[in-house]
Amino acid sequence: MSPSDVSRPGKPETVFDREAEWDALVAFACDTRPGGGLGVVSGRLRQGKTYLLKALTAALGGFYFGAQQAAEGESLRRLGEELAQYTGTAPPSRWRGWEDAVEALLELGDQRPVPVVVDDFPDLVRQSPALPSIIHSAYRRLRDTGRDNRPRLLLSGSSLPVMHRLFSASSPLRELADLELTLGPLDFRQAARLWGIDEPGLALLVHAVVGGTPAYWRYVGNHGPSGPDDFDAWVCRTVLNPRTPLFLEAHHLLQEETDHWDRALCHSALAAIASGCSTPGEIAECLGAPLTDASRWLALLRENGLLYGESDAFRPNLIRLRIAEPLLAFEHAVVWPHRSALEQQEAIEVWRSVRPVFDSAVADPHFARICRDWVMDFADPAVFGAHPAMAAHGSLPDPARRAGPDAEAEVAEAEVVARGRADVCSGPLLSVGVARWDEVMDLHHLEHLRHLLALLAACGEDVTHARPACYSGVGFTPALRSAEADGHVVLVDLDRLYRGR
Template sequence: MPSSDIPLPDKPQKVFDRDAEWQELVAFACDNRPEARLGVVNGRLRQGKTYLLETLTGALGGFYFGAQQATQAESLSHLADELARYTNASTPPHWHGWEDATDDLLALGDQRPTPIVLDEFPDLVRQSPSLPSILHSAYRRHDGGHPGQARLLLSGSSLPLMHRLFSTASPLHELSDLHLTLRPFDYRQAARFWGIDDPALALLVHAVVGGTPAYRHDYVQDDTPAGREDFDAWVCRTVLNPGKPQYREAYHLLQEEIDHKDRALCHSALSAVATGCSTQGRVADCLGAPLTDTARCLGLLREHGLLHSEADAFRPSLIRLRVAEPLLAFEHAVVRPHRSALAQQNAVAVWKQARPDFDSMVHQSHFAQICRDWALHFADPDTFGVRPRSAAHGSVADPTHPGSTDLAAEVVVRGHGDAGHGSLLSVGLARWDEVMDVEHLERLQDLLGILANRGEDTSRTRPACYSGAGFSPALRAVEAQGQVVLVDLDRLYGRR
């Protein structure tokens, strides 16, 4: 994007992190090309899109409008009122339709680059399906003789609709030159955001609320656990407290994302995945539903960004599922089975019953995903020889015991390459609550032997052990000899 003569404003201190996103937004908003530009900002609910865009328009003297679910006439009336306040007009403009409104919005950039935000744009399109075409026509008119410097930003939380609106088949696709997605904070950012220095506590909190910014301030009123010994009490006074918005957030999240006729099946599907049914077939068996209905439901959850799917690291035809939002996994694996008890007992008693389910979830899935994220995004390139391309769960059948449980590795790291998925950089085990010993390394060596017999090049593959409880002196001695990579909580969280 061309540089601007306008000094780019520094990110306000009140905005936590989001440095890269802020730089992209201000560069777009201050771009001094003599033509109207279009940008797109999307992301799931509660990620801070509105907060960031309001801050942007405030810093640059731009215009912000937050759409609501309303008729076209009501939306245009509210927009006209907001525009009159922004321009200090004595009366709101009278528009006959979106054509007039669009021309007036783009005219805000006649004198200088001006950010103009239409937040929750999908709510406007639902009532005015022709709006994308109207915007396209308006931009074409401006290109033909009315240059201007309007910097229109269209934002939305409905991922499926945003994807359709700006797909290659959309009239808006060719106009947009900024596509920005606000994602949840990663686990390290989340620890800093919550002000937690203890890696073990940070991981436990992340297993409950993930990296969604709204869940600290708006949903628990800045209540953070004072220490690891306060974690259980914190769960009881926040996510299990009917007086806190966090109590029903997982329900409302699905309520806002998914059409009502699909919600019951989606809740059940999320429960199945959160409790260990990691393939489509296993989910269908758990739900007792036809495979076609299950596939449609899982596809809907993926489309809304609530479910992720990825190929097994050793069997690419096997697609594994996981819940994308930790709060949804926590709700469906831990809290949902005890909802009726919460209506009759105090939270402390219910959490005592549910805590083993939570520990199991952290052990079986959440800790392993944190380890995969570390390997892919935070490990020094020297750790695995080169920068990884992927980190996934991998499993193979044990040829010495046909019909037995598959041999699995929770953190399989691959690089770029022509063979299979890419070069096999590392195979690792993740154990949240086990002190890992030489026997864990021996399991990895057995697995590497099986992979080598299957034709996998393991000559440069580094075995790795990830533990939330630490490592035995014997395994540390093997690490000193360069025969294994050991990753503890301090290393996961960048403390060493």
């Protein structure tokens, strides 16, 4: 539905960022044209969907109902009581079923456009599978009768598989949807502002632990480390502290997202990925499990948004699996192997021994991920000659590097490879870059990139316009800076990642 020119409330100061999401919701809710509107809001747990939707209904005088895992009768009773409180009328004597309840919700739009939110919608559908069809039938009747009724129903949920199924191309609800909004984590720059961190190195370390999930900021009392020297102590008093919510958050997150699966196998699969395994074969071998079994668990984790697949920039048929939520990566690389020790020893003692693991297994790959995000979301198109359509890790066998005459060729890698155009697997090569979190970069890094470009050219890749790029968390030597001044390499440091283009 296209928005109409009506007075719309500004975003409350209590809602951090989310300007685009707020504007989309308000435009949908304030559309004055006759007819029922249907919106879909989805996203993983802890991203602020409920907070945003409650703010919307408060600003526009709408109705909010938060579903629970309950029997159908209890859910209908609760909805009737809350609806009666909202309208100032007596609760309904007894609804015959969801047909009556949906009709009562749509009647809220008889006088004006009004947002009607049903949060955690998948919890209702699990107990009442016919509910989507009931909603579809109610909207069809509403449109067939031509009634001047303007409810703006928003269905929200965190169970991504259920939401995808309910609003897939074959679903009857999909044809009704006027708005489809996905709420994801804050990006790394937004997260730094939320946590009030001005120092880029500290911001990246905090993001490597808690990512861009807004709820975690509230979990630790709305403040982060006081400065770079406070990072280690902050980790110990928050995510490594058994008395704080963050200590078991990764466990609860996996428990809530994976429902009745074998969580032990899910934990082990995530631990394998956090240790450096990235393909189903590598993960299955690490677990000592058949590939078919491992593939099934990994598919479930991907379906629930806990993992994502990334095509190799040079070998598109090679898919690497990454952990989507930084806290899960931190948990399974750092905490999981030492949880019993954390429950018995001082956190600072355990952290002192595992800090090197954090730097190599968490901070270093996370830095490369942030560099890829910068290329896609913040780099000026002039930096690489065009706006990249993809940024990914790339790897290529190097025939010149073998451990022995009969050994397989070693692999030459680049953490940040940018390609143009929409056909990302074969789009023009814009840049090949290496990322080092804790290494001062020098000319030998540039030579590595030139060697990799030569390998690609020998494979038939057009490298004419590909720009070498070096990304460092600690800086570059004067010689490499000189090469940058001569136009031979793009250099990206932390300050540029967080403040520049």
